[in-house]
Amino acid sequence: MKACLFEAKEKFVISDIKKPVPQKDEVLIRVKAAGICGTDIHILKGEYFSDFPLVAGHEFSGEVVEVGEEVTQFQPGDRVTADPNIFCDKCYFCKINKNNHCLDSHVIGVTQNGAFAEYVAVSEKGVFHIPDHLSYSEAALAEPLACVVYGVRRSGIKPGEKVLIFGAGAIGLLLMSLLKISGASQVIMVDISQKKLDFAKKMGASEVILNNAEGEKKLKAIAPFGFELVADATGSPRVMERELQFVEPDGTFLVFGVAPIGDMMKVEPYDIFRRDIHIVGSYAVKKTMQYSINLLASGKIQVKNLISSTYSLEDFERGIQDFYHDPDHMKIQIIP
Ligand SMILES: [Zn+2]
Ligand SMILES: [Zn+2]
Structure with a gap:
């Protein structure tokens, strides 16, 4: 089968590799859509805990084509997505x-071959049915939304609270949408791309602010004491350093964006102490996949507009180029 193989740091090829044979407990899925995530870029740059060679791709959907002998809940023809x-x-x-801290976990597209390929094999444990009215492209966003569901739970958001989100990419917008229906009274979004901010406004952001010195002044004027919740969806330690000042006393700073392993940010411990700041991490998905699918199925969270471009497997390079060079890109998907 055709697959995009990450061979080494910054090196990938489209090649013919052996089609996976489903193990007893596995479902073989013909991939219909697979999103490129910031984590894939970290993997490609050698900034994550994956090893090469690897077929990446951990947010996907597809059709079941074969099942192992112990599989009971799926059959060929089923439309599915997966918790990787x-x-x-x-x-x-x-x-x-605390399953997301499992000491012996396998992550599809991270520690074992994933969905930037024609087929991917997944343990039945991680496979979920999707309703017919969800397109494969929409369903491929169930995994990032499941991470967001977990992050919103971790944030402890309460009705009426004010939220500030840095990063108006696909993840930032999913956070915004879910925080709004989870009770936030206002969600303000900050980014360096005016185009992304215009889009965030269209998607329902209360206010959008360009990330610069002028923007910081505006934020201080809007909320002189800060925000109950400040969420990072940039993964940039340099940006995160500037975000803490906007957390209201006894408020929460949600570290959602994935920074490169080993990168540091400067924090003043006295400030954390003096202002009762909660710093909260949110790693991956913790049994939140079904809730994510429920949100997509109900239409409460709309993702169709988040997909900014789609490419074939052969054009994977173009997807990566968009990721690196187009500051306005949202979710880029590969349609094998
Ligand atoms: Zn991801
Ligand atoms: Zn475990």
């Missing part, structure tokens, strides 16, 4: 319901 985090269900953390 396959937990062992046996280790210390799995037993105390």
Whole structure:
């Protein structure tokens, strides 16, 4: 089958590799849509915990074409998406319901071959049905939305609170949409791209502000004491350093964007102490996939407009170029 193989740091090729054979507990999926995520870029740059060679791609949807002998819930023809985090269900953390910290987890597209290919094999544990009225492209956003569902839960948002989000890409907009229906009274978005901000405004942001010194002054004027929740969806430590000042006393700073492993940010511990700041991380998905699918199926979260471009597997390079060089890009998907 055709696949995009990450061979080494900054090096990938479209090549013919062996089509996966589903193991006893696995479902073989013909990939219909697979999103390019910031994590894929970290993997490609060697800034993540993956090894080469690897077929990346962890947010996808497709059609079941074959099932292993122990699979009971799926059959060929089923429309599905997947939670790429396959937990062992046996280790210390799995037993105390902290599955996203599983000591023996496998992540499709990160530690084992993923969906930038014609076919991907996934343990039945991670596979989910999708309703007929969701397109494959929409369903391929179920995984990032599942991460956002977990992040919003972690944020502890309460009715009426004010929210500030840095980063108006696809993830920032998903955060905005979900925080709004979770009770936020206003969600303000900050980005360096005016085009992204215009789009965020159209998608329902209360206010949008360009990320510069002038923008910081505006934020201070809007909320002199800060925001109950400030969420980062940029993954840039340099930007994050500037974000903490906008957290209201006893408010929360949600580290949602993925920064490169090893990069540091400057924090003044006295400030965290003096202003009772909560710093909260949010790693991946914790059994939130079904809720994400429910939100997409109900239409409460709209993702169709978040897809800014689609490319064939052969044109993977163009998708990566968009990611690097088009500051206005939203979700880029590969349609194998
Ligand atoms: Zn991702
Ligand atoms: Zn485990």
